[in-house]
Amino acid sequence: MIPESLLKFNCAHGLIVPRYLDERDYPWLRLLIEEYLRFIDAPKIELIRHLKKPLPFVSPLTKRRLAIQALNGLFKAEIKSKIQPRKIREALFEAAASSGDSREIITARVAQDFGMSEQELEASLFCDLPNERRLQKPKIELNPNLLVLRANTLLIQSFLSRAISVDIQLEGNARIVVRQAKLRGLICELSQPTGPGNVTLSVSGPYALFRHTLLYGQALGQLLPQLAWCNRFQLRARCLVDERESHLEVSSGDPVCPSKAPKQFDSQLEAKFARSFLKTMKGWDLIREPEPVKADETLIFPDFLLREKDNPANAWFVEIVGFWMPEYLQKKIAQLKKTNLKNFIICVNSSLNCSETDFPKNANIVQFKNWIDPESIRAIIECNTNAS
Amino acid sequence: MELIFDKGTLLFKSSEETKPEGNLSAFLWDSRVSAYRAPAYLYPQILHRFNNPPILNPVNLNQVNEFKDQVEISQAPPILSESPNLRPYQQAALASWKLYERRGIIVLPTGSGKTLIAIGAIALLRIPTLILVPTRVLLDQWEVALTKYFNGPVGILGDGKKHLSSITVSTFESGYRYMSQIGNRFNLLIIDEIHHFGNGIRDEALEMCTAPYRLGLTATNVTNHKVQERLRELVGPTIYELTVSELKDQYLSPFNLFSIQLHLNMAERKSYEALMKKFRIFYWPFAQAHSNFDWAEFVRTAQKSPQGCQAFSAWQQARQIINFPRAKQEMLSSLLQQHRQHKLLIFTPDTATAYRIAKKHLIMPITSDIKRAEREEVLSKFREGRLLALVSCRVLNEGIDVPDAEGAIIVGGNHGEREHIQRIGRCLRRVQGKNAIVYELVVKDTMEVWHWLRRSRTLDSRVVAKI
Numbered sequence: 001m002i003p004e005s006l007l008k009f010n011c012a013h014g015l016i017v018p019r020y021l022d023e024r025d026y027p028w029l030r031l032l033i034e035e036y037l038r039f040i041d042a043p044k045i046e047l048i049r050h051l052k053k054p055l056p057f058v059s060p061l062t063k064r065r066l067a068i069q070a071l072n073g074l075f076k077a078e079i080k081s082k083i084q085p086r087k088i089r090e091a092l093f094e095a096a097a098s099s100g101d102s103r104e105i106i107t108a109r110v111a112q113d114f115g116m117s118e119q120e121l122e123a124s125l126f127c128d129l130p131n132e133r134r135l136q137k138p139k140i141e142l143n144p145n146l147l148v149l150r151a152n153t154l155l156i157q158s159f160l161s162r163a164i165s166v167d168i169q170l171e172g173n174a175r176i177v178v179r180q181a182k183l184r185g186l187i188c189e190l191s192q193p194t195g196p197g198n199v200t201l202s203v204s205g206p207y208a209l210f211r212h213t214l215l216y217g218q219a220l221g222q223l224l225p226q227l228a229w230c231n232r233f234q235l236r237a238r239c240l241v242d243e244r245e246s247h248l249e250v251s252s253g254d255p256v257c258p259s260k261a262p263k264q265f266d267s268q269l270e271a272k273f274a275r276s277f278l279k280t281m282k283g284w285d286l287i288r289e290p291e292p293v294k295a296d297e298t299l300i301f302p303d304f305l306l307r308e309k310d311n312p313a314n315a316w317f318v319e320i321v322g323f324w325m326p327e328y329l330q331k332k333i334a335q336l337k338k339t340n341l342k343n344f345i346i347c348v349n350s351s352l353n354c355s356e357t358d359f360p361k362n363a364n365i366v367q368f369k370n371w372i373d374p375e376s377i378r379a380i381i382e383c384n385t386n387a388s
Numbered sequence: 389m390e391l392i393f394d395k396g397t398l399l400f401k402s403s404e405e406t407k408p409e410g411n412l413s414a415f416l417w418d419s420r421v422s423a424y425r426a427p428a429y430l431y432p433q434i435l436h437r438f439n440n441p442p443i444l445n446p447v448n449l450n451q452v453n454e455f456k457d458q459v460e461i462s463q464a465p466p467i468l469s470e471s472p473n474l475r476p477y478q479q480a481a482l483a484s485w486k487l488y489e490r491r492g493i494i495v496l497p498t499g500s501g502k503t504l505i506a507i508g509a510i511a512l513l514r515i516p517t518l519i520l521v522p523t524r525v526l527l528d529q530w531e532v533a534l535t536k537y538f539n540g541p542v543g544i545l546g547d548g549k550k551h552l553s554s555i556t557v558s559t560f561e562s563g564y565r566y567m568s569q570i571g572n573r574f575n576l577l578i579i580d581e582i583h584h585f586g587n588g589i590r591d592e593a594l595e596m597c598t599a600p601y602r603l604g605l606t607a608t609n610v611t612n613h614k615v616q617e618r619l620r621e622l623v624g625p626t627i628y629e630l631t632v633s634e635l636k637d638q639y640l641s642p643f644n645l646f647s648i649q650l651h652l653n654m655a656e657r658k659s660y661e662a663l664m665k666k667f668r669i670f671y672w673p674f675a676q677a678h679s680n681f682d683w684a685e686f687v688r689t690a691q692k693s694p695q696g697c698q699a700f701s702a703w704q705q706a707r708q709i710i711n712f713p714r715a716k717q718e719m720l721s722s723l724l725q726q727h728r729q730h731k732l733l734i735f736t737p738d739t740a741t742a743y744r745i746a747k748k749h750l751i752m753p754i755t756s757d758i759k760r761a762e763r764e765e766v767l768s769k770f771r772e773g774r775l776l777a778l779v780s781c782r783v784l785n786e787g788i789d790v791p792d793a794e795g796a797i798i799v800g801g802n803h804g805e806r807e808h809i810q811r812i813g814r815c816l817r818r819v820q821g822k823n824a825i826v827y828e829l830v831v832k833d834t835m836e837v838w839h840w841l842r843r844s845r846t847l848d849s850r851v852v853a854k855i
Binding site (some may be wrong): 003004005061086089090092093094095096097098100103106107122125126129130131185187189202204205206207209210213214215 | 743
């Protein structure tokens with residue numbers, strides 16, 4: 001999170017309009033990148049000191065500080081030493097404590113023991129400390145456009161970390177956002193659906209009722225890079241900036257840098273099931289992360305939709321319950337009861353030791369240990385088809 | 389009706405929309421989950437009300453009987469293997485804590501055995517306990533101390549470990565991160581160096597815990613009224629306090645404190661004055677316009693304008709000059725020469741100075757950059773006498789046990805009275821025949837003198853000699 005002093009924005013009728021970096025900043029951003037590249041292989045501390053001095057180009061102070069913060073995240077640093085610095089410290093400082101000799105004599109003796117020159121020894125002494133490590137050239141190609149995107153993402157995230165709640169309209173990949181929100185302890189609720197394929201989420205921390213907390217503010221900010229993977233999104237956040245409540249709006253097309261590409265499957269178990277299902281049931285499609293199913297006031301995100309190629313009406317949702325916490329399982333069962341769907345198959349890890357009476361009467365359950373057998377799925381589908 | 393723990397809060401679930409009343413006004417209706425919600429730290433008060441009807445409106449006994457408290461997750465109690473042997477003042481502190489319904493803050497000087505009081509509290513109640521400590525180094529120190537008095541493994545949360553037990557020690561950072569998941573597992577919450585809380589940073593760690601019994605420990609009491617009030621709400625009032633002078637000689641090592649006043653050389657003085665002039669141009673008008681402000685407020689304001697940024701930058705540069713000017717360098721060399729055979733701790737105003745001293749005098753630095761395993765090894769060598777001095781900026785300030793230190797040289801500090809007491813306390817742990825010597829280096833006619841005067845007030849029975 002960046003400090004409040006770096007949050008530059010205009011505010012009209014309670015709406016925050018961040019002062020984003022844009023193409024007009026490209027010339028000085030290009031020069032700033034060049035300044036960083038000049039320090040490749042130099043200790044990081046030298047760059048830090050250099051950046052504190054006036055730079056040889058004109059740039060807006062707060063935007064420059066924001067860009068520096070974004071660049072710092074791109075440059076990694078490494079340790080370069082023949083001998084582990086920790087070993088050198090151990091030998092040198094112990095030798096100094098036990099000997100009455102001068103600094104020069106002690107240094108020369110220890111350097112000789114390690115088979116290095118005194119200069120090398122001095123250079124290696126603290127070279128593993130974060131600021132003494134040597135800067136490495138980033139693996140990605142740096143350009144002002146990328147930097148603008150990264151800096152602006154930081155800026156929006158910092159506004160969001162001051163948010164109490166956010167409302168997000170999503171199209172596609174809603175699952176990623178919901179999963180991230182839940183992982184971070186946020187509460188997700190379904191608001192008014194705006195149309196087929198669309199989901200509207202209200203996300204907030206449990207403390208939002210009482211006050212803003214940084215813990216959940218940061219969690220809200222961390223959702224932003226996930227949104228970039230949705231086909232379309234519109235976010236409206238209620239933020240506390242300068243001790244005033246304002247709103248921030250961000251939507252598709254705004255400068256948001258996406259997170260790492262989401263994994264196709266949540267687990268090895270899911271990946272294995274998908275492979276074996278497609279191999280076993282040739283006449284079927286397997287759709288990963290289908291549209292969410294509404295259950296009372298919340299949404300259930302089934303893991304898969306299985307659909308017969310020749311008869312698309314014959315379609316089954318599959319939900320894999322793989323979590324061990326009993327409270328979670330109870331909640332999940334309660335949610336599934338609310339769906340009242342007949343074409344819903346629940347796969348439960350039998351080591352959860354959950355008896356069948358815990359499930360809704362008409363629920364189709366597959367119990368598994370290490371992997372989900374597609375034949376047991378086929379059995380349920382055929383059993384239901386014959387019955388109907 | 390049931391009361392459950394949910395993400396660091398309490399949820400009051402009822403088939404009807406029955407609002408808890410009276411002292412339960414902390415509950416707010418949460419439409420997101422269709423239940424009433426309250427912060428977890430209010431659990432004892434809430435439970436008290438539930439156990440003492442009438443609590444609901446309308447209410448009848450049937451409703452109360454239907455109430456299910458599902459908040460706490462029961463854990464096996466800790467098993468005491470050896471009772472701690474408390475000194476009289478430690479017993480008095482514990483008695484006071486008991487008197488204040490087992491909630492409150494104990495203020496005792498460094499080296500007076502606060503950890504032992506905490507162990508006494510756990511031994512007294514024998515209930516699942518969570519201990520929050522500020523640093524990773526202290527995790528191990530607490531673990532060692534607890535293992536001596538209790539059977540079974542001690543849980544650790546932090547520094548890459550995530551293991552819960554009936555007594556668990558957690559860093560502040562891990563406590564902050566995981567309390568929403570583990571906050572209902574412990575009945576006693578002990579907070580080491582409690583002065584880090586109450587100002588809004590990481591307070592959630594205390595808010596999200598249901599523990600009814602709480603004990604805060606610190607060497608220096610909090611003076612800010614707002615922070616005091618917040619700590620009173622989250623932990624309890626200050627229930628016992630003793631100063632260095634009250635314990636000196638009998639329970640802490642006697643010590644002599646020497647303030648050595650030094651001068652900047654011509655070039656340093658010229659630069660210092662020029663920078664402070666730049667600073668004052670912005671600072672004085674601000675100070676005149678804001679009668680009752682704190683430094684953090686000034687910094688926030690300064691960072692909002694280019695003039696303010698320049699002034700603040702000038703102040704930082706001026707500080708750099710007095711952090712380790714030529715006179716301090718020479719005096720330090722001389723003191724190190726003089727005390728070659730003594731175990732010394734050297735405290736610096738910043739990490740850069742710590743490394744400078746480390747390189748020049750070949751003294752091992754202890755900073756947050758030095759990893760845990762190496763730090764442990766270094767401290768162990770210091771105890772064994774294989775290292776005779778350590779230099780540190782802040783890491784040695786709090787809690788780390790260095791009983792054999794015979795003296796300290798305070799090259800400079802930026803964090804006021806609390807830091808000063810903590811630093812001096814590092815070499816006051818009682819060892820037979822020890823008479824600690826503490827030197828503090830102060831640059832005359834600079835802002836350091838003001839800091840020195842301010843922090844000197846905190847040691848009311850010190851022996852001060854100006855050199």
